[in-house]
Amino acid sequence: MDSARTSVGERARCIWAIAAKDITDAIKNRTVITIVLGMAMMMLSAQAFPFLLKLSATPRAFVYDAGTPPDGTSPLISAMAEDGYYRLTEVDSQHAMEDALADLNAEVLGMVIPSGFEQMLESGAQGELEGYVVWSRRSAADKLAEEMESYLETLLSKPVQVETGGNLVYPPPEGTGSQGMIATVFSLILVTTGGFLVPYLIFEEKQTHTMDALLVSPANASDITIGKALAGIVYCLVAMAVVLAFNYSNVVSWGIVTLAVLVGAFFAVGVGLLMGSGFETAQQVGAWSIIPIVLLMAPIMLTMLGNLPQVLESLLPWMPTIALAKLFLLSCSGSATLAKALPDLALVLAWALPLYAAVIWIVRRSDR
Numbered sequence: 001m002d003s004a005r006t007s008v009g010e011r012a013r014c015i016w017a018i019a020a021k022d023i024t025d026a027i028k029n030r031t032v033i034t035i036v037l038g039m040a041m042m043m044l045s046a047q048a049f050p051f052l053l054k055l056s057a058t059p060r061a062f063v064y065d066a067g068t069p070p071d072g073t074s075p076l077i078s079a080m081a082e083d084g085y086y087r088l089t090e091v092d093s094q095h096a097m098e099d100a101l102a103d104l105n106a107e108v109l110g111m112v113i114p115s116g117f118e119q120m121l122e123s124g125a126q127g128e129l130e131g132y133v134v135w136s137r138r139s140a141a142d143k144l145a146e147e148m149e150s151y152l153e154t155l156l157s158k159p160v161q162v163e164t165g166g167n168l169v170y171p172p173p174e175g176t177g178s179q180g181m182i183a184t185v186f187s188l189i190l191v192t193t194g195g196f197l198v199p200y201l202i203f204e205e206k207q208t209h210t211m212d213a214l215l216v217s218p219a220n221a222s223d224i225t226i227g228k229a230l231a232g233i234v235y236c237l238v239a240m241a242v243v244l245a246f247n248y249s250n251v252v253s254w255g256i257v258t259l260a261v262l263v264g265a266f267f268a269v270g271v272g273l274l275m276g277s278g279f280e281t282a283q284q285v286g287a288w289s290i291i292p293i294v295l296l297m298a299p300i301m302l303t304m305l306g307n308l309p310q311v312l313e314s315l316l317p318w319m320p321t322i323a324l325a326k327l328f329l330l331s332c333s334g335s336a337t338l339a340k341a342l343p344d345l346a347l348v349l350a351w352a353l354p355l356y357a358a359v360i361w362i363v364r365r366s367d368r
Helices: 002-028 031-056 075-083 094-104 117-122 135-156 178-196 199-207 210-215 221-246 254-278 282-288 290-305 310-318 320-331 338-365
Strands: 060-065 087-090 109-113 127-134 160-163
Touching (some): 031 221, 060 075, 094 178, 109 135, 178 320, 199 221, 254 282, 254 290, 254 338, 290 320, 320 338
Parallel strands (some): 127 160
16 A cells, blocks of 8 residues: 555656646747737737727617507607617517627617606606627626717607616627637637647656656656646636636636536647657658647537538537537536536546547657
8 A cells, every 4th residue: 555655656756747837948048928928919919809899889779569469660769770879680570689799799789668668757657778788798788878868869759777787798608709719718818828838748758768768767657648738728728718818708607617628638649649659750740740639629610611512411410619609608608507507618628538548659759
């Protein structure tokens, strides 16, 4: 028993020594800083254009009048449209209004005009409307409501209250609009970080012939693989920490997104380690790394096209990046539960484990 405990402890020390050395080198070589700055620049660039549009855009609103018959015209909507201050989109149900808000995922107010609203105003009572905002823009709810109240009071010459308290619209877990793009970006960041940076963790050991020293140390092929994987996962976690800092408002379930990041990093690092263990020169690593990344992201791009052949429709849900994107979508929806996440978590892990088995086999063979 003591011998087994010593063996386990010795292996743990070897694994940590390998991981700590790579993490320390990444800090010394400014790899971590490069990851942080690269992700920050990417996120700033992605958010710059919507911000510029917001500065000059006409205020927008989705409006549903519950008191207007299907073949009728809403007096309030007609007055707002004629005034032209708001860019209005009239919808035929509250559900349609919520779908439109979730798909756009912007600082836009959804509004429900209740039955009898005009009669309420004529009686001298304060007009009351229900306002809705999408979850990711919840911090702007009060501002959007106040702007609408001020506008309607000027337009109608009567006080109007827009109540947004608790009226949050959560994106659906199968969303394909802006939430789908966010899920794609999260998946792409993990795959590219693992595919471009992690191969060098093993390749540099081979290039400097320190792999031979590791293999004659108490560490075996499994220990080396685990140690390198821990360092690679740190790379991925640093990248995702920056990305999530810019997109924190979109996340509904931090528990699910954390699991998705960890499992996705485990898979992406496995891909990177397999490439690093299979190549012999830096040129090979640089030239061939892009191919598996493109192949891994292709399923997500195909799903965006729609109208795919039945064969592809059946195969794509089994792809690891599709499962990963679904996990990120789920974490940004209002119906995220562990039970719903488990099948996709298991699928990504099922793809990752053979990658590590292959890496261990290749590293072990290099000792011959």
